[in-house]
Amino acid sequence: MNKINTYRGGPDEHGHFGLHGGRYVAETLMPLILAVERAYNDCKADPAFKAEFERLLTHYVGRxxxxxxxxxxxxxxxxxxxxxxxxxxxxxxSHKINNCLGQIMVARRMGKTRIIAETGAGQHGVATATVCALFNLPCIVYMGAKDIERQAPNVFRMKLLGAEVRLVTSGSQSLKDALNEALRDWVANVDDTFYIIGTVAGPHPYPAMVRDFQxxxxxxxxxxxxxxxxxxxxxxxxxxxxxxxxxxxxxxxxxxxxxxxxxxxxxxxxxxxxxxxxxxxxxxxxxxxxxxxxxxxxxxxxxxxxxxxxxxxxxxxxxxxxxxxxxxxxxxxxxxxxxxxxxxxxxxxxxxxxxxxxxxxxxxxxxxxxxxxxxxxxxxxxxxxxxxxxxxxxxxxxxxxxx
Amino acid sequence: MSGERRIAQRFAALKSQGRGGLVTFVTAGDPDYETSEKILAGLPEAGADLIEIGMPFSDPMADGPAIQAANLRALASGITLKRTLDLVRGFRKRDAETPIILMGYYNPIYSMGAEKFSQAAREAGADGVIIVDLPPEEETELKAPIDKAGLDFVRLTTPTSDDRRLDRILPGASGFIYYVSVAGITGTKSAAQTSIADAVARIRRKTKLPVAVGFGIRTPEQAAETARTADAAVVGSALVGEIAAAEAAGKPRTEAAAAVLGLTRRLSTAVRAGKP
Structure with missing residues (x-):
């Protein structure tokens, strides 16, 4: 059927993978999303960024x-x-730390001083809390009430690492709702906040950026x-x-x-x-x-x-x-x-x-x-x-x- | 629909009256279909100049707790996008003039089909749409059929919209411009009137469309002041909050409807008295 030269060329300039992807966000977030994209493109082109990322992967993550x-x-x-x-x-x-290190380096380059994240199992929350401790940035993690109950050890780990874990009681009280709450936080704190998304989803450039770091x-x-x-x-x-x-x-x-x-x-x-x-x-x-x-x-x-x-x-x-x-x-x-x-x-x-x-x-x-x-x-x-x-x-x- | 569009007509009428308008937002099917029907039917008489109807969605990411709860109440009562359009149709049979703007998130529309939705919304008697999660970058697949159906595609500007962004948003917008006056979610913070005035002036330098201002406008005083600065003030969370309060107090749903219409009257009285 669809013959293409490469499966590794996506997304297109608007963040689309075929029918999928894109930037379906509230207008308030659009300027910020475009700024994240520009910052990420700068980082990708910068050998110093790459060297620092690799140094941390080797000596901090253990890769x-x-x-x-x-x-x-x-x-x-x-x-x-x-x-x-x-x-x-x-x-x-877990693998989550690879992405968190990359994203917090982008956040620092953008001059952001506050980090938010969502988490389901808590692995991404722990990884985000970890890199926030490393780089001395305040960290707020949104987590569904249902997940807080079934992943108690990770909740405690995040707190030990200095993060604030915010309970999400809306909707199904799990990962989807934690994402909603994180997006609501972001739209209200666009000036100083960077959202470290934990997976290859969200508005462009996140799916591509997280994939590249992983x-x-x-x-x-x-x-x-x-x-x-x-x-x-x-x-x-x-x-x-x-x-x-x-x-x-x-x-x-x-x-x-x-x-x-x-x-x-x-x-x-x-x-x-x-x-x-x-x-x-x-x-x-x-x-x-x-x-x-x-x-x-x-x-x-x-x-x-x-x-x-x-x-x-x-x-x-x-x-x-x-x-x-x-x-x-x-x-x-x-x-x-x-x-x-x-x-x-x-x-x-x-x-x-x-x-x-x-x-x-x-x-x-x-x-x-x-x-x-x-x-x-x-x-x-x-x-x-x-x-x-x-x-x-x-x-x-x-x-x-x-x- | 023939001739001039209802939204343009209504703003022209407001201008000739020398006052700003009141735009009321309620969620379709909140707390149930019948009550919602009563509220909508009563809004024009209570003083709403334009009506926004929220199309319920399970994951209203740009909304604060009040409208989130309204969405959940409505969905629990069994509302669907099709039934939301039935509400519009019922309203339009009794009122040929008050503009109806459907506001919501894209997924239920995409699920129905953009083309089919646009035709159905027009046939039901709606006048425009505001889709929160469709920035200009992604709107084409809905805007084209909405334009074709003769409805207005209302775009949003925000405190984060710099001049470059306004140049992306304003050309191609229709109906009016919705200025989201705070960077945040609905029904939480309120903007200072000076910042609203600055933003409205900045938008007006770039478009002839009317400007409605929403997010964080709760009281008759705030609404009156905003409607003096802009072409209209939008009130949503405070109105649906009346439904929540009536539900929480275990009152009969006729009282929820009466409470919403009562607040609308107070808002409208202030807005209408507010001309300088």
Missing amino acids: PSPLYFAERLTEHFGGAKIYFKRDELNHTG SVIGREAREQILAQEGRLPDQLVACVGGGSNAMGLFHPFLDDPGVAMDAVEAAGLGLDTDKHAASITGGRPGILHGNRTYLLQDDDGQILEAHSISAGLDYPGVGPEHSWLHDMKRVNYVSATDAEALDAFQLCSKLEGIIPALEPAHALAHVAKIAGKMARDKIIVMNMCGRGDKDVFTVAEKLGVKL
Whole structure:
């Protein structure tokens, strides 16, 4: 069908990825959004910015993260060789820190003195609070009341780091509503505030900017797999809520036709129920949070509440570049249920000694479905984008264990 | 609709009366369809010169707590975009002159289809739209069918709109210019009258369209003062706050309607007395 020269050229100058993306924001924010775009373009062109970003990734985050051959899981499934890109070993425990460092450097260049962020699982909130501590900027994190309850350890971590965590009680009290509140804060504080968005969504330039900061994952994975196996992988797998870890892994491989990509959405209690978070598999294009993208919505265009055991995937939308990659059929969007993710969570802990976050446990649940059907000389690279310490309470409760 | 558009006619009439206008905002279906119908029907007599009807959306990002709550009450009562247009149609059968402007977010419209919505809004008797999350950069796919349907596409300017931005916004706007007087969400902060006057003067240097000012205008005094400076003052959160208060006190919904119309009367009296 659509023959194009590159899948890596987007977005266009208006921030569109095909039908998706754009800048659907209140007029009050437009001058600021345009200023963020100009500042980001300046940063991209500045070797000093790049050098400083790389220095921090190396010495503060601990990059490159290892690419690890998960031998026991490979044995267990009896098919393709499974590699984990170990972004859960980053400082703060997930890939989120890559993006936060980049964005706070843009914020500083713009002379902004106050940082806001939204968070679902709390990983992005922790990463933002961390870089705010590092750069001595006040930090306000919006978090849904429901998520504050299920991610208590991360709430405490943010407070330790000096951030103010603001409870969001509107709407479904989860990530979508935290984003609404952060946008409301931003529109009221345009002069001094920078909004560090945690995923590849929001108005242009955020989807592209966050992707660029996260692409370090895929660039490293590419070099590492070439060093270890002497060739590119056959299959990439990553979970997708907003989709920043998946974009980060996929983007550097998009123009390699031999590399297949599966992005795993959260199917919650099942796609045949109304309790899931699979925006691409179960939604249709719409406009929310500054961009056009696949959304869970009713017949009237009202946004539906998402559901996932994983707070980080509990979002009724997805980044616009994912929507485009789906339309172009370059990435295959699949899903895994709460129950499948829980099984994968336990299996990985027992076989590899790695307690994954519930988010990448969805990716692993999909690996479990495909690895055994692939030949033993095939290679899968999965993004282990976060560690599971934050989820032990949720998992214990689901397993009926009292802590 | 034939001849001159209702919005232009109404502003011309206000000008000949030598006064500014009162624009009232209520959310369609808040707290339910029937009460909403009664409120709309009573607004012209209570002194509303133009009526903005909020099209409910689950995620009203530019709105403060009062209008967020109004959206949720309306959606809980079962309102849809189609039923919102039914409200407009019902109103228009009894009132051929008061302009109706539909205000809201793009997704419900996109979900219905921009073309289909524009035709349906025109047939229902609406006169214009204000879409909060469609800046000029993204508006074309809705503005083209709205223009074709003969409706006005009202654009917003804000305290963050510098001269360069005004040059992007003002050409191609129609109906009137909506000046959002505070950088923020609805119903929270209020702007100083001097800053409103400066902004309105700056906009008027660049357009002949009337300028309505909204966000943070709550009292009859504020409305009167704003309507002296600009061509109209918009009041929203304070009006829907009357519904919230009536609901919270467990009053019958006829009283919620009466409260909204009562505040409209007080606002209108002040605005009409306000000419210098």
